[in-house]
Amino acid sequence: xxxxxxxxxxxxxxxxxxxxxxxxxxxxxxxxxxxxxxxxxxxxxxxxxxxxxxxxxxxxxxxxxxxxxxxxxxxxxxxxxxxxxxxxxxxxxxxxxxxxxxxxxxxxxxxxxxxxxxxxxxxxxxxxxxxxxxxxxxxxxxxxxxxxxxxxxxxxxxxxxxxxxxxxxxxxxxxxxxxxxxxxxxxxxxxxxxxxxxxxxxxxxxxxxxxxxxxxxxxxxxxxxxxxxxxxxxxxxxxxxxxxxxxxxxxxxxxxxxxxxxxxx
Numbered sequence: 001x002x003x004x005x006x007x008x009x010x011x012x013x014x015x016x017x018x019x020x021x022x023x024x025x026x027x028x029x030x031x032x033x034x035x036x037x038x039x040x041x042x043x044x045x046x047x048x049x050x051x052x053x054x055x056x057x058x059x060x061x062x063x064x065x066x067x068x069x070x071x072x073x074x075x076x077x078x079x080x081x082x083x084x085x086x087x088x089x090x091x092x093x094x095x096x097x098x099x100x101x102x103x104x105x106x107x108x109x110x111x112x113x114x115x116x117x118x119x120x121x122x123x124x125x126x127x128x129x130x131x132x133x134x135x136x137x138x139x140x141x142x143x144x145x146x147x148x149x150x151x152x153x154x155x156x157x158x159x160x161x162x163x164x165x166x167x168x169x170x171x172x173x174x175x176x177x178x179x180x181x182x183x184x185x186x187x188x189x190x191x192x193x194x195x196x197x198x199x200x201x202x203x204x205x206x207x208x209x210x211x212x213x214x215x216x217x218x219x220x221x222x223x224x225x226x227x228x229x230x231x232x233x234x235x236x237x238x239x240x241x242x243x244x245x246x247x248x249x250x251x252x253x254x255x256x257x258x259x260x261x262x263x264x265x
Contacts, residue, residue, distance in 0.1 A: 007260040011077035013231020015204025021051040031069030038067040045082035066197025073136025074102040076206020084255035102138035119249040140174040141211035151180040160194020186226035203231030
């Protein structure tokens, strides 16, 4: 039995266990341990676990695990929280360049704690029958637009799980975002997300709202797009090319340290 120091962060309600693993002592192959730490009843509780590690070519490397214990793809809110954690540790100051599952990222922090994370360029979008629009923002996402005043009552878990497990996406599955357009111009797009790996609705999803913002551009949304999740507000800025691809994509929002401590494992 050993004591493991940890930190808990959240970005618009999307919460993570963060570990300073610059000495690379944490066994990331132990998926049962990762799952235990993310367990909300028997562990610390989180939507995912993130290791901050040294890297010879970057300020740091972010290694992300889903709550099910397995290595995940890119996590936007997790990336923003990792940037805030890196500053807390003194690894960076206001700007950074780091490595994640989908490649290198840049980010900068405002004085109020807002983290602006540059996402990877997105080549395009694909309409998948009645399911919605598929967008890969470092993690796969389906974006489904709903009629007005229907999002609040939607059974996100049931509807999202059915799409997530569709044979079209095979064993890897997909994340699913349900979206309601603003009633008046200037108001935020409403978003609720079912996340694979967590296998539940989460309060917010960074790669998800990024996918929503890009898909919403087909419906008249212009950069920057404001988005409201159950956990809070985020903003996505982008430049759209003539060929329909997107570049200069920035996900912006708060990243907050909740508490830290030690857990016996």
